[in-house]
Amino acid sequence: MSTFLDIIENLSDVSLWAMDETGKRLESDNYYSWSPIGQPTLIERNGAKKGVNIIGATEVLKHFDFVYDQYINDENHDGSIGSIKVIQFLEKLLDYDAQRGISKTIVILDNAGFHRAKAVQKFVREYEERLTLIFLPVYSPELNPQENIWNWMKKFMAAASAFTIIEEISNKVKEFQTYIRENTTKVKQLVFARNYYK
Template sequence: MSNTAVVSYKWSEKGKQPIISQKQSHRERHTLFGSVNPRTGEVIVQKNDKGNAKTFKKYLKKVLYHYRTIKGKIYMILDNVRFHHANALKPFLTKYKDKIELFFLPPYSPDFNPIERVWWYMRKKICNNRYIESLSERMINFWKLFSNYQKPNYFIINLCNLSYSV
């Protein structure tokens, strides 16, 4: 999540360019780790100042704790960001190999990852055509919206289970 404005579409008078205000300063950002259970619509998110192997491992621990009562294995679909493959994760993943398994998508194929649909929806609702003074204000808006989707729900189920066109 960053503090940059996203221009998607906007009605305006014919021949006049609409203006979206944006604070001109350094780019701020937070890394959000998230996963979604496409069967229940349940979403788990963790905010970090940086995305790296250490913070990703912390997130994996959060997911394991959240699903500590389930029998069977957690299968996570991931993109190929470098820290998802870090050597620092290997001892952790070996230790919990009966509880969690990571699957990596082919490069440049985020459409196959259900959490990407959730991120798309959240960005659309929070960022598109809206001037927000600071990243902290944007994060407050994110957590307000996200609080509606923490528990299992049909909207997220439907969002994640849209048919893929071939």
């Protein structure tokens, strides 16, 4: 993989992205808990299923930008992420790269079923000159740099007071995108491909 990185790092028209999905619920994140002496930990939850599902990718070799789509999940919207949304997001990455003069987009991702779906495979074949997917070994989230971005995002969001409506979550994700675009040095520390793939 190191040789592969050597090659593509010096090509101005190639980008390397790490992609993954996550979600944020109206349910608060409990980073702290308490328990009476000698009793189990007490964690309060409201059981809310409402929230936002997010598919995102960070460029992990050269420019360290972050691109995402989010989908509302509530009684009126099915925000689940499947193969169709994966294809739409890959199209978004291709368009984003094309606007920057990138002719080859390489995406690192895990083995989720909807990543390997027939519709996704067909899409990749149609764009094989512009798009390559690299699948990580099974059960190896530690090899996906995007996990670090999600952890950072959730900490960023936890600094705010509890969310009461879904739009607050959506707005906070937008704020996070702006924030990390202003902090590319930290992004590089978290996702730089050479720290992951030797």
